[in-house]
Amino acid sequence: MILIISLLVITLIIIILFSFPQLSPVPYFPTNKKDLPLIVKALGLKNNQTVLDLGAGDGIVIFEAAKKAYKRKLNTKFVAVEINPVLILIMNIRYLFHPNRKNIKIVFGDIFKMNYKKLLTSNFSLLTFYLYISPWFLERVIPNLKFKISNFSIVSYMYPVKSLKSKEKIICGKNKIFVYN
Numbered sequence: 001m002i003l004i005i006s007l008l009v010i011t012l013i014i015i016i017l018f019s020f021p022q023l024s025p026v027p028y029f030p031t032n033k034k035d036l037p038l039i040v041k042a043l044g045l046k047n048n049q050t051v052l053d054l055g056a057g058d059g060i061v062i063f064e065a066a067k068k069a070y071k072r073k074l075n076t077k078f079v080a081v082e083i084n085p086v087l088i089l090i091m092n093i094r095y096l097f098h099p100n101r102k103n104i105k106i107v108f109g110d111i112f113k114m115n116y117k118k119l120l121t122s123n124f125s126l127l128t129f130y131l132y133i134s135p136w137f138l139e140r141v142i143p144n145l146k147f148k149i150s151n152f153s154i155v156s157y158m159y160p161v162k163s164l165k166s167k168e169k170i171i172c173g174k175n176k177i178f179v180y181n
C-alpha cells in the first residue's frame, strides 16, 4: 500500500513539474536521435573548448558529444543547464555511468538568470552553445550571452536565430540545424 501511494505521489510530482509553465516555460522535447551525429559534428569538438547545452533535457546531446570527445581523447568540457528537477535527476543518474564524467558538469538553474562566466574554466577559450528552445526564448537568451561573453558559436536545433542571420549555416537532418560561428 505504501509503495502504491509513494508511486502515485511521485507520478503526480512528475506530472506537475512537466505541466506548469512557471517551472518549465519551454516544454521538454528531446532532440531527434537520428540527428545526433550531425549535431555532434556541428559542435566542432576540439581541445580547450566548452560546450554548454542550455535547457539540456535528459542530456541526450551533451552525453553523446562527451562520449565522442572521450573516444577522440579531447579535453573538451561539457555543461548541461536545466530547470526541471526531474530531468536534473535523470542526468545525474546517467552521469554516474558516463566514461567522460570528469569533463561533464550538470547545473540546476535558469538559463535567463545564469552567470555564465562562473561556469567557465579560464583557460578554455572556445565556447559553443547548443540550444533547442523556442524561437522567442532564443531571441531572449542570445543578447544575454552577447552581453556577458564576447566570443562564442551557437548550434540551434529546429529554430534559426534571426538576429544572427548573416552568420547562418544550415545543416539538413530530420530537422534543421542552424550553425553560427
Ligand SMILES: C[S@@+](CC[C@H](N)C(=O)[O-])C[C@H]1O[C@@H](n2cnc3c(N)ncnc32)[C@H](O)[C@@H]1O
Pocket: 024, 025, 026, 027, 028, 029, 030, 031, 053, 054, 055, 056, 057, 058, 059, 060, 061, 081, 082, 083, 084, 087, 109, 110, 111, 112, 131, 132, 133
Ligand atoms: C525542447 S527541450 C530540449 C532538451 C534537450 N536540449 C534536447 O535537445 O533534447 C527544452 C528544455 O529546456 C528546459 N528549459 C526551459 N526553460 C528553461 C530555463 N529557463 N532554464 C533552464 N532550462 C530550461 C526544459 O525543461 C526542457 O528540458
